[in-house]
Amino acid sequence: MSQTFDLAELKRRMQGAVATLKHELGGLRTGRASASLVEPIHVDAYGQHTPLNQVATISVPEPRLIAVQVWDKALVGAVERAIRDSNLGLNPNVEGQTLRIRTPELNEQRRKELVKVAHKYAEESRVAVRHVRRDGIDILKKLLKDHAIPEDDEKRHAVEVQKATDDVIHEIDALLATKEKEIMQI
Template identity: 70%
Template sequence: MAAEFDISDIKRRMQGAIASLKHELTGLRTGRASAALLEPVMVECYGQAMPINQVATISVSEARALAVQVWDKNMVGAVDRAIRDANLGLSPTTEGQILRIRIPELNEQRRKELAKIAHKYTEEARVAVRHVRRDGMEILRKLVKDKTISEDDEKRHEAEVQKATDAAIVEVDQALAAKEKEIMQV
């Protein structure tokens, strides 16, 4: 099987790493309420674990509060337990089939911990982007070795890959800067 160089595939893979980073950053709790905060919560119901969004509707009722509307009144206790057991530091209060969750203020130490976690996620995304770059460069070297493309074409394509890499790293850094600003905002 002959390897083929496709810059759009390389850019798509880099965008995948960025999308994954943004998703991970959304899950980091800041002082503000976000429905994404409860995404990782799994609820034990009907004999199996289900994501919370398959048994309830999550909405932001205020800047610092979430409302979880449980569809089946028999599942309210299970959803409450799942949120408490998820180690998010949240304590829901029950009002019929609605669970209200106040998002507590973050202290300075917790803000710094969250910033460190954000940095870790960002570094993982940078590494993923660099892996995609390396894969692209290896394909180009193989194509030159097999005499499928000229060395001039290789240099031109390497420049395209590097430009895509630089753009992806800038986007990763911007995502981190935005999240840090959000975390440190009191």
């Protein structure tokens, strides 16, 4: 099977990393409870890493309270552990199969912790984008080696891939800066 170079496909994959970052940053709430705060959390369920919303119903009955209704009684402990280990500073109270999570007031230290989490999410997105760039460059090198494209085309496409990468990294940095400003605002 011969590979083909498709810049549009590489850009689509890079935008996937941006979409994931937007979703994760949306979960970093600045003072209000939100279901998206706990949605990125994964639970060790049935021997797999499963998203929280696939093992429980997440609701927000009050502005500072998240309720997680676990469907399988055997998973309550795993869900509680996953929430505690999520670096979000959440401490669930277990009531049967329901976990009640009070969202803490944001003090200066908590805001700084949230900014660190936001930076971690952004770095994961940058790494994902760089992986896509590497895949694209590898395809170009292989096509050049197989004499499927001339050297000029390989160089031109490599520059296009790098420009697309730079644009997406810039977009990620802008999203991070906006979220950081939002978190630190009192």
